[in-house]
Amino acid sequence: MEAVTLTGIARRVLDELLRSPYKTLEIRSARNVIALEKARELRMVFLTHETYQDVMAGTEGLLAELLKLESMEQRIPWEESDEREMTVCRAQVRLLGLGRIIEVKKRNTILVVKVREMLPHEMDIG
16 A cells, blocks of 8 residues: 655554544645645545655554545744744645555655555554
8 A cells, every 4th residue: 555654753643543543634744745735636545653764565554534634824932033934734634554664666755665465463652
């Protein structure tokens, strides 16, 4: 199965998604916001706590279907100037299962991966 990778997701968020299969994630990382735009086409995301640089074949995470995606601009106070804007994406996902990457394709800054679904006893998220 092919999916767009969202990296650096907090373990707490992954645990919550395992407990409740439907969740709305608020994504602020610029790299993940760009990846979500690509995920609109594939409708599949692979969520992992690993950093972008550490994603490779064998990386484990959660495979989810992208149900809804909403982008918004937020203004946040900033120390060096009056204010800054940040793009935030709210992505509603449905957990499909556990997965392990078998192939990584880098498209610009987006990681599109082929994922093998795993059984719970195979998973080693610590």
